[in-house]
Amino acid sequence: MESWTGHEVPRLPGEGVPLRLYDSARQGVHPSRPDGAATLYVCGITPYDATHLGHAATMITFDLVQRMWRDAGLTVRYVQNVTDIDDPLLERAERDGEDWKVLAMRETALFREDMESLRIIPPAHYVGAVESIPDIADRVLVLLKDGAAYRLDDGTGDVYFDISATGTFGYESNLSRAQMREIFPERGGDPDRAGKRDPLDPLLWRGAREGEPSWPGGDLGPGRPGWHIECAVIALNLLGDRISVQGGGNDLIFPHHECSAAHAERLTGAAPFADHYVHAGMIGLDGEKMSKSKGNLVFVSRLRADRVDPMAVRLALLAGHYRTDRSWTDELLVEAHERLDRWRRAAAAPSGPSGEAFLTELRARLADDLDTPGALAAADAWASGTLAGTADDPSAPTLFADALDALLGIRV
Ligand code: 5CA
Numbered sequence: 429m430e431s432w433t434g435h436e437v438p439r440l441p442g443e444g445v446p447l448r449l450y451d452s453a454r455q456g457v458h459p460s461r462p463d464g465a466a467t468l469y470v471c472g473i474t475p476y477d478a479t480h481l482g483h484a485a486t487m488i489t490f491d492l493v494q495r496m497w498r499d500a501g502l503t504v505r506y507v508q509n510v511t512d513i514d515d516p517l518l519e520r521a522e523r524d525g526e527d528w529k530v531l532a533m534r535e536t537a538l539f540r541e542d543m544e545s546l547r548i549i550p551p552a553h554y555v556g557a558v559e560s561i562p563d564i565a566d567r568v569l570v571l572l573k574d575g576a577a578y579r580l581d582d583g584t585g586d587v588y589f590d591i592s593a594t595g596t597f598g599y600e601s602n603l604s605r606a607q608m609r610e611i612f613p614e615r616g617g618d619p620d621r622a623g624k625r626d627p628l629d630p631l632l633w634r635g636a637r638e639g640e641p642s643w644p645g646g647d648l649g650p651g652r653p654g655w656h657i658e659c660a661v662i663a664l665n666l667l668g669d670r671i672s673v674q675g676g677g678n679d680l681i682f683p684h685h686e687c688s689a690a691h692a693e694r695l696t697g698a699a700p701f702a703d704h705y706v707h708a709g710m711i712g713l714d715g716e717k718m719s720k721s722k723g724n725l726v727f728v729s730r731l732r733a734d735r736v737d738p739m740a741v742r743l744a745l746l747a748g749h750y751r752t753d754r755s756w757t758d759e760l761l762v763e764a765h766e767r768l769d770r771w772r773r774a775a776a777a778p779s780g781p782s783g784e785a786f787l788t789e790l791r792a793r794l795a796d797d798l799d800t801p802g803a804l805a806a807a808d809a810w811a812s813g814t815l816a817g818t819a820d821d822p823s824a825p826t827l828f829a830d831a832l833d834a835l836l837g838i839r840v
């Protein structure tokens with residue numbers, strides 16, 4: 429499906445710095461060293477409600493990854509999906525008496541606008557689950573023939589993945605079996621389904637049901653895809669057997685990324701599926717994770733409608749480290765507006781302290797697992813020096829503005 433429209437990213441002088449990122453599988457910060465082309469797959473929205481600040485924070489995180497890679501001279505191939513068929517979408521459409529396709533189209537369109545306003549560089553391929561169904565069905569069939577998947581014999585046509593198929597299940601999330609067992613049903617899993625080999629086996633293909641949309645699955649029979657196989661197949665088809673970064677919020681560590689990695693690894697024989705599994709913290713409101721099911725949401729589109737500067741929204745989200753679960757507050761937005769105003773006044777000054785020194789510090793902070801609090805502190809220090817009026821590098825204000833634009837996605 430269509431992506432959104434991007435904008436020019438300024439090219440910065442000097443050398444970019446190789447990015448180091450925390451990998452959930454290895455539980456540590458490691459250099460991200462793609463040779464030549466870097467490949468990024470980010471788990472996108474399930475479009476049954478508008479983009480909230482949690483989605484925005486996650487998308488901004490991976491936007492920074494892309495900006496750092498580009499600055500370091502890498503070519504970036506970026507794919508993001510839209511889960512435009514899944515239970516939550518059908519349930520919401522049913523609740524509101526709406527056509528699920530229309531609901532998905534409307535919310536996806538709004539998401540694109542939100543992403544554009546936040547200056548997120550668009551993915552080269554923005555791909556829906558629905559348009560990927562023939563490819564997904566083909567891959568499920570391969571797993572079935574290969575013995576890595578099995579069909580329940582209850583007449584439903586449902587196909588499950590056997591989590592013992594790779595021999596390494598659990599390496600990505602590092603969770604104990606008991607922890608997995610607890611989380612699985614909270615995130616779409618069905619441990620108690622009769623006939624499964626293992627309670628943690630995830631659904632690959634749901635056989636057609638009366639009153640539910642379904643697609644011809646060839647030899648699989650009619651039905652629709654499970655969730656994890658969707659992301660595995662889209663990533664494999666567009667980015668190859670091994671990707672640099674698999675990204676999403678930390679609510680996807682298990683079972684989603686564990687299972688999609690297992691599916692991909694069994695299909696290709698290449699492991700690990702991703703060099704880095706990178707997870708953004710949850711943005712909450714009043715101490716609770718912001719989620720569509722809880723209804724405690726602050727929408728990007730609502731803020732835009734209230735004429736809040738999207739750059740202030742972006743800056744407010746960058747004020748915390750991406751891996752930290754954190755709360756959105758009105759205070760955060762007030763501070764971001766003040767900071768943006770200071771940065772704008774400084775960028776408009778005739779001269780400032782060394783622009784090169786600022787750029788070096790900004791690159792160093794972001795290269796260290798996207799240390800945005802450190803990056804913002806560096807920009808604050810440069811702006812204070814400029815507004816104090818004692819420094820005399822006339823090229824610095826332009827370099828300051830370009831660096832913020834290229835690396836933080838903040839246009840002053
Ligand atoms: N379609 C699936 C991924 S394949 C999905 O999780 N959709 S979603 O709409 O629920 O979330 C979209 C993206 O935003 C995911 O990467 C998810 O991890 C992230 N996300 C969801 N809620 C939050 C939150 N409160 N804070 C930060 N990120 C979040």
Ligand code: ZN
Binds near residue numbers: 470471472509659684
């Ligand atoms: Zn996904």
